[in-house]
Amino acid sequence: MIPSSALMQADELLPEGLEIGFKLVPAIMVISMMTLFLAVGFVFKVADTDDMWVAGRSIGNVENGMAIGANWMSAASYLGMAALIALSGVYGLAFVVGWTTGYFVLLIFLAAQMRRFGKYTAPDFVGDRFNSDTARALAAVTTFLIGFVYALGQARGMGLVGMYVLGDINNVIAIPGLSAYQAMMTLFMLITIAYLTLSGMLGATKNMALQYVILIGAFLVGLLATGWVSGYSTILPQIEYGMLISELGNEFSDPFAGGSYYLWIATCFSLVFGTCGLPHVLVRFYTVENERTARWSCTWGLGFIAVLYLSAPAFAAFGTDLYTNSEFGPTYGDPGMSDAAADVIVVLAAQLANLPTWLVGFVAAGGIAAAVATTAGLFIAASSAISHDIYANIINEDATQRQQVLVGRLSIIAIGLLTILFALNPQAPIAALVSFAFALAAIVLFPMFFLGLWWENTNRPGALAGMTSGIIIWFIPMLNEGQFGLINGGAGFGIEFLETWMPAIGSALIGVPLVFAITIFVSYVTDEPPLRTKQMVRQCHSPDPMPKDKTAAQVVAEKNGNAHADD
Amino acid sequence: MYDKILIPTDGSEVANNAVAHAIDLAEKYDAEVHALFVADTDMVAYSLGTEQVDRIRQGKFGEMTELADDAKEATGFVREQAEAAGLDFAERHAGGQPHDVIADYARDNEIDLIVMGSHGRSGVRRALLGSVTERTLRSTHVPVFVVDYVEGR
Numbered sequence: 041m042i043p044s045s046a047l048m049q050a051d052e053l054l055p056e057g058l059e060i061g062f063k064l065v066p067a068i069m070v071i072s073m074m075t076l077f078l079a080v081g082f083v084f085k086v087a088d089t090d091d092m093w094v095a096g097r098s099i100g101n102v103e104n105g106m107a108i109g110a111n112w113m114s115a116a117s118y119l120g121m122a123a124l125i126a127l128s129g130v131y132g133l134a135f136v137v138g139w140t141t142g143y144f145v146l147l148i149f150l151a152a153q154m155r156r157f158g159k160y161t162a163p164d165f166v167g168d169r170f171n172s173d174t175a176r177a178l179a180a181v182t183t184f185l186i187g188f189v190y191a192l193g194q195a196r197g198m199g200l201v202g203m204y205v206l207g208d209i210n211n212v213i214a215i216p217g218l219s220a221y222q223a224m225m226t227l228f229m230l231i232t233i234a235y236l237t238l239s240g241m242l243g244a245t246k247n248m249a250l251q252y253v254i255l256i257g258a259f260l261v262g263l264l265a266t267g268w269v270s271g272y273s274t275i276l277p278q279i280e281y282g283m284l285i286s287e288l289g290n291e292f293s294d295p296f297a298g299g300s301y302y303l304w305i306a307t308c309f310s311l312v313f314g315t316c317g318l319p320h321v322l323v324r325f326y327t328v329e330n331e332r333t334a335r336w337s338c339t340w341g342l343g344f345i346a347v348l349y350l351s352a353p354a355f356a357a358f359g360t361d362l363y364t365n366s367e368f369g370p371t372y373g374d375p376g377m378s379d380a381a382a383d384v385i386v387v388l389a390a391q392l393a394n395l396p397t398w399l400v401g402f403v404a405a406g407g408i409a410a411a412v413a414t415t416a417g418l419f420i421a422a423s424s425a426i427s428h429d430i431y432a433n434i435i436n437e438d439a440t441q442r443q444q445v446l447v448g449r450l451s452i453i454a455i456g457l458l459t460i461l462f463a464l465n466p467q468a469p470i471a472a473l474v475s476f477a478f479a480l481a482a483i484v485l486f487p488m489f490f491l492g493l494w495w496e497n498t499n500r501p502g503a504l505a506g507m508t509s510g511i512i513i514w515f516i517p518m519l520n521e522g523q524f525g526l527i528n529g530g531a532g533f534g535i536e537f538l539e540t541w542m543p544a545i546g547s548a549l550i551g552v553p554l555v556f557a558i559t560i561f562v563s564y565v566t567d568e569p570p571l572r573t574k575q576m577v578r579q580c581h582s583p584d585p586m587p588k589d590k591t592a593a594q595v596v597a598e599k600n601g602n603a604h605a606d607d
Numbered sequence: 608m609y610d611k612i613l614i615p616t617d618g619s620e621v622a623n624n625a626v627a628h629a630i631d632l633a634e635k636y637d638a639e640v641h642a643l644f645v646a647d648t649d650m651v652a653y654s655l656g657t658e659q660v661d662r663i664r665q666g667k668f669g670e671m672t673e674l675a676d677d678a679k680e681a682t683g684f685v686r687e688q689a690e691a692a693g694l695d696f697a698e699r700h701a702g703g704q705p706h707d708v709i710a711d712y713a714r715d716n717e718i719d720l721i722v723m724g725s726h727g728r729s730g731v732r733r734a735l736l737g738s739v740t741e742r743t744l745r746s747t748h749v750p751v752f753v754v755d756y757v758e759g760r
Contacts, residue, residue: 088701088702088703088704088707088708088711089663089664089666089701089702089703090699090701090708090711090712090715091699091700091701092646092663092666092668092678092700092701092702093666093668093669093700094666158670158672160655160656160659160671160673161655161656323656323658324658326658417657420652420653420656420657421656423653423654424653424654424655424656427653427654428654428655431654432654438619438620440617440619440621441617441646441647441650441705442647442650442738442739444650444653444654445647445649445650445653445654447653447654448650448652448653448654449653452653591670591672593672594672
């Protein structure tokens with residue numbers, strides 16, 4: 041399905057089979073869920089700390105793991121993954137495999153070392169490691185782009201599920217030129233921005249753990265109920281769905297029917313290394329108590345994420361079968377299930393199983409909450425890239441705190457509007473949109489993190505060459521396939537050779553080795569980095585435990601005296 | 608009249624400009640000088656990420672190297688001036704909503720006078736931001752001495 045037919049643009053996004061109309065109970069559920077998140081944020085509001093040097097309560101690794109899980113579980117995990125499995129069968133498993141394997145690479149190669157380096161944000165790390173403000177700016181722009189592309193997928197999810205909950209606004213007041221999807225997407229994005237403004241003021245990540253519990257609860261209850269009522273499964277749908285496999289049709293169960301072997305590998309590769317380069321995931325590791333907590337948080341995070349990922353294929357299987365046997369079926373063939381319907385398969389399955397409205401609403405509300413929470417995290421990461429890394433570090437070094445708040449707020453509004461604008465006609469399903477962001481993270485940021493932490497001779501020219509070429513490499517297949525609708529009115533260049541061997545969804549398979557090669561080559565032919573930088577890298581791997589309140593840079597500076605970026 | 612003078616500072620030129628006035632007053636009244644740096648949790652959330660707000664809550668300010676440096680530099684500037692004038696000096700680094708923290712500190716430490724920069728910005732910027740000074744005026748009963756700062760003067 042991906043990338044050929046599923047990427048084709050529907051004129052209007054309308055998931056067939058989904059009951060579109062205002063539903064009171066689900067609407068109340070969505071609202072109360074969001075209110076609950078805000079209320080918890082308010083209760084755990086950062087009280088004024090009289091003295092910042094006095095220790096408060098630290099965050100354990102289970103809680104941090106849940107936070108990673110909640111931050112991670114977006115519309116792509118909640119809705120998109122099941123959608124792809126339903127539409128493309130085994131191809132969709134690349135997402136399950138990719139998004140979990142990535143955590144192993146993160147655990148082994150990056151988590152603890154990142155903690156030792158001790159910076160606040162991903163661009164901070166790149167800027168300080170390569171001693172260059174240009175590198176910092178490139179990383180910040182990449183972070184912003186990742187947030188934007190990733191949010192497109194979330195916006196699409198909110199819009200589609202929003203139609204189930206609130207219905208078609210044109211039935212109430214006709215807004216010319218705005219379809220039901222567009223109205224809902226815009227509404228929920230505005231709600232997200234409002235939520236973000238409020239929760240940002242409360243400054244609480246406290247409810248991440250709560251968000252995780254609610255999201256996973258909604259998903260699992262929905263799955264169990266759907267399986268039970270339809271007679272597919274009893275208590276372990278994650279295993280019992282296997283009995284359905286032979287009935288679902290070759291499109292579901294045959295390996296590589298929905299995407300070639302090469303495409304599977306390319307997608308998987310992109311997702312694995314994209315996970316390791318995602319700024320809003322890595323940031324959780326900068327703040328934990330020590331390297332040990334960083335490792336355990338990563339492990340717990342993976343565990344919590346796996347709970348959802350083991351269940352998604354089961355949900356997809358139930359949904360596919362219910363859809364095939366419904367009046368809208370069959371799932372495959374012509375016309376088959378549209379990608380808009382697939383994107384809400386989780387909600388659709390619950391609805392087709394004739395579950396009570398409140399239960400379907402709970403599942404839908406979970407999906408919206410997942411999208412809102414993740415978008416909030418992404419926007420915060422994007423706003424810090426602008427206000428901390430570009431504004432306060434490069435443009436105005438004497439920026440006051442107030443100015444930084446202003447720039448941060450403005451950049452959140454900017455990225456929000458940009459997302460709304462480009463999500464009006466999303467050109468790909470949720471999971472595909474999100475994977476573009478992963479490809480970008482894998483191509484541009486992952487090589488910088490990996491080489492930066494593991495090869496002390498990586499230098500500034502190498503990093504600059506690698507990141508610049510990485511950004512270009514990422515754009516080539518994106519434009520070729522007509523994403524963003526910028527080229528030929530959305531048709532793209534359409535070079536078939538490129539589409540086959542470097543699909544945008546898996547461009548990292550080509551891009552990552554290329555960027556590694558360019559970075560290493562340029563680092564070899566130019567001067568070695570200063571000794572201080574090398575010492576910092578060594579410090580990240582030193583066998584001696586590091587003092588808690590020190591960063592690698594400080595340890596090195598204590599030996600040598602301090603230095604600043606020299607370009 | 609004024610035994611304890613509080614100087615809230617963020618290390619900006621506007622704030623540093625007010626310090627000279629405060630020190631001069633303190634010398635006249637032989638007052639104790641308190642310097643207070645407040646890390647605005649809003650700023651931390653927007654520019655460093657909400658994870659850093661958690662760090663503040665956990666009291667791991669020392670790990671936030673850049674912010675801790677800013678804080679030390681800001682109150683350090685006041686300390687230098689106060690010590691040069693031979694005045695008693697106290698400093699504090701706190702986190703939260705600046706005007707709240709300033710008002711609380713003034714109450715808890717029996718401050719007699721707050722001297723602070725105006726941040727007197729006009730137009731759009733003021734409308735969007737509000738101003739710490741203005742909010743402080745509204746949240747405390749302690750007299751506040753506001754020093755305006757015009758660039759280039």
